[in-house]
Amino acid sequence: MIVILKQNPDKAQLDxxxxxxxxxxxxxxxxVGSHQTILGLIGxxxxxxxxxxxxxxxxxxVKRVQEPYKNANRKFHPDDTVVRVGDVEIxxxxxxxxxxxxxxxxxxxIIGIAKAVKASGAQVLRGGAFKPRTSPYSFQGMQIDGIxxxxxxxxxxxLPICTEIMDAxxxxxxxxxxxxxxxxxxxxxxxxxxxxxxxxxxxxxxxGMACSYQxxxxxxxxxxxxxxxxxxxxxxxxxxFETYTxxxxxxxxxxSLKALSHLPVIIxxxxxxxKSQLVPSMACAAAAAGADGxxxxxxxxxxxxxxxGPQSITPEAFDKLNRKLTAIxxxxxxx
Amino acid sequence: xxxxxxxxxxxxxxxxxxxxQLAAEKMFPDGSFLYFKNFGAVISAVDQKLCRFGVxxxxxxxxxxxxxxxxxxxxxxxxxxxxxRLKIDHVxxxxxxxxLQDIRRVISHEQALGQCxxxxxxxxxxxxxxxxxxTAVAARMTAESDDxxxxxxSSPECAEIYGLKVLKRHIADNNxxxxxxxxxxxxxxxGIPGKSEKPNxxxxxxxxxxxxxxxxxxxxxxxxxxxxxxxxxxxPIPGKDFEFMFFIDIEETENPETxxxxxxxxxxxxxxxxxxxxxxxxx
Numbered sequence: 001m002i003v004i005l006k007q008n009p010d011k012a013q014l015d016x017x018x019x020x021x022x023x024x025x026x027x028x029x030x031x032v033g034s035h036q037t038i039l040g041l042i043g044x045x046x047x048x049x050x051x052x053x054x055x056x057x058x059x060x061x062v063k064r065v066q067e068p069y070k071n072a073n074r075k076f077h078p079d080d081t082v083v084r085v086g087d088v089e090i091x092x093x094x095x096x097x098x099x100x101x102x103x104x105x106x107x108x109x110i111i112g113i114a115k116a117v118k119a120s121g122a123q124v125l126r127g128g129a130f131k132p133r134t135s136p137y138s139f140q141g142m143q144i145d146g147i148x149x150x151x152x153x154x155x156x157x158x159l160p161i162c163t164e165i166m167d168a169x170x171x172x173x174x175x176x177x178x179x180x181x182x183x184x185x186x187x188x189x190x191x192x193x194x195x196x197x198x199x200x201x202x203x204x205x206x207x208g209m210a211c212s213y214q215x216x217x218x219x220x221x222x223x224x225x226x227x228x229x230x231x232x233x234x235x236x237x238x239x240x241f242e243t244y245t246x247x248x249x250x251x252x253x254x255x256s257l258k259a260l261s262h263l264p265v266i267i268x269x270x271x272x273x274x275k276s277q278l279v280p281s282m283a284c285a286a287a288a289a290g291a292d293g294x295x296x297x298x299x300x301x302x303x304x305x306x307x308x309g310p311q312s313i314t315p316e317a318f319d320k321l322n323r324k325l326t327a328i329x330x331x332x333x334x335x
Numbered sequence: 336x337x338x339x340x341x342x343x344x345x346x347x348x349x350x351x352x353x354x355x356q357l358a359a360e361k362m363f364p365d366g367s368f369l370y371f372k373n374f375g376a377v378i379s380a381v382d383q384k385l386c387r388f389g390v391x392x393x394x395x396x397x398x399x400x401x402x403x404x405x406x407x408x409x410x411x412x413x414x415x416x417x418x419x420r421l422k423i424d425h426v427x428x429x430x431x432x433x434x435l436q437d438i439r440r441v442i443s444h445e446q447a448l449g450q451c452x453x454x455x456x457x458x459x460x461x462x463x464x465x466x467x468x469x470t471a472v473a474a475r476m477t478a479e480s481d482d483x484x485x486x487x488x489s490s491p492e493c494a495e496i497y498g499l500k501v502l503k504r505h506i507a508d509n510n511x512x513x514x515x516x517x518x519x520x521x522x523x524x525x526g527i528p529g530k531s532e533k534p535n536x537x538x539x540x541x542x543x544x545x546x547x548x549x550x551x552x553x554x555x556x557x558x559x560x561x562x563x564x565x566x567x568x569x570x571p572i573p574g575k576d577f578e579f580m581f582f583i584d585i586e587e588t589e590n591p592e593t594x595x596x597x598x599x600x601x602x603x604x605x606x607x608x609x610x611x612x613x614x615x616x617x618x
Contacts, residue, residue, distance in 0.1 A: 012342075012367050013367075016344050016367060016369050016386075017385070020383075049379060049383060051376070052380060052385065055371045055379075056369065056370070056371060057372060058370070
């Protein structure tokens with residue numbers, strides 16, 4: 001249920017309402033927007049008297065929210081959420097570029113790529129340390145050493161780092177990591193999501209390849225319900241009958257998720273297509289569709305990459321792409 | 336029960352500056368007031384313990400009963416804990432820069448409009464008179480409106496609250512203009528905090544069988560026991576063929592036994608006997 005308050009509601013009256021709701025075990029999430037203040041009510045709201053709340057002089061309107069996701073719902077939070085990572089802002093049409101190799105392979109490799117993508121306009125460095133591979137015999141990532149090398153690259157370039165966490169037990173290793181990525185395969189690892197909800201670290205939540213928007217938003221809800229508001233949604237392609245591309249990149253998710261939710265939406269054209277030659281086109285399409293950011297795999301030597309070489313673009317290609325993205329962003333900017 | 340900084344939460348219809356608030360402030364100098372858009376919500380707020388007490392206007396000595404409140408008393412479980420009479424002094428408010436002759440529309444609660452009928456009539460045919468939810472809501476609407484020809488009949492307090500100018504003071508037809516307000520509470524309350532006077536009034540709701548002499552027989556019961564009737568009002572029962580509910584207020588007796596006895600006797604005759612409360616009314 002959401003309660004939309006009139007502008008500048010009287011504090012004493014609002015406090016009385018909040019105390020009363022609390023006494024009924026209703027959790028209240030206030031959002032002070034630019035135009036209005038909204039109270040998001042979570043809990044057993046079936047017995048809450050809508051007529052009584054509507055009749056309060058400080059209340060403008062009361063609506064029941066049918067969707068099971070509440071905190072992630074745009075009805076609860078009409079303004080876009082902007083997730084801050086150091087000086088970088090993700091959300092509200094930011095078109096933040098997150099770039100780097102699929103996996104961290106060596107100090108030289110990660111620092112070299114970090115410098116190159118930074119020079120081309122990337123604002124966050126990505127790199128896998130713990131790799132969830134389909135096969136247990138595949139390269140599993142450099143693990144804790146990979147994180148150490150990412151931190152060295154962060155020190156060398158000043159770029160915040162984004163890397164995947166696979167299990168809640170790894171959290172202490174991620175203390176200095178700026179954005180915790182939850183991979184598509186872990187999107188419904190609810191115990192991991194609950195643990196991330198207890199932190200305040202930005203979480204990049206990838207959509208599972210066979211999960212609906214509602215599934216994705218319910219996973220985001222797990223993190224938000226724990227008190228962590230810093231969730232970034234990421235579309236990385238879904239599984240369809242088409243096998244030419246690795247997955248099917250579903251760009252309609254950008255306007256759809258933005259209508260349903262206030263959370264930033266970023267696109268991963270690398271995993272979605274699996275083909276480096278398709279990445280620039282789909283990145284441009286995502287930018288044109290209003291994505292808040294892109295996460296792109298960039299490798300200095302794609303043919304020899306230890307993981308996902310075929311979908312990685314070179315630093316030169318990334319540089320060229322970034323110039324196109326800037327032009328598209330300027331073309332669709334509304335202000 | 337919700338308490339803001341230890342203050343007693345009190346439900347009031349209207350908004351800041353409403354006569355109900357002025358009455359509520361006299362009853363609860365330390366109250367924390369919650370304003371509601373309608374009278375029914377004031378009762379719901381007390382029922383559902385959003386507020387410990389609620390204040391409702393019941394009748395005015397010029398314009399009579401507040402029908403909307405009587406209708407609610409017919410159907411809702413209500414317990415009266417206290418009552419008071421408030422002197423009502425209406426003023427006509429408009430925006431700064433508006434003169435009396437510029438006014439083309441006057442808004443207020445229908446009771447207030449009714450109490451100022453002579454004055455409003457004197458404004459002439461070009462002025463439309465429209466009822467709204469509450470006298471203070473009328474002042475707020477006037478302040479927020481773009482129409483400089485709009486005026487409100489409100490309490491003098493509203494002038495300061497909403498930044499309006501008083502165009503004319505003392506506009507009620509009768510300068511001895513009083514409204515009775517009741518304070519309702521949950522059944523567990525007796526009286527209101529800070530007031531220790533003994534009850535002087537008892538309010539009853541009855542339905543009386545439609546037979547010759549029944550009403551006079553009931554009134555005789557009070558007379559026989561030397562009980563003074565303070566009020567008797569008949570209110571039609573919605574949907575019935577001109578059947579009525581009787582609201583009867585009596586002077587509370589010294590002896591609680593007498594009251595109990597009369598209630599028992601009434602229950603033998605009347606299909607419905609409801610006691611709204613034995614309470615003190617402040618004059």
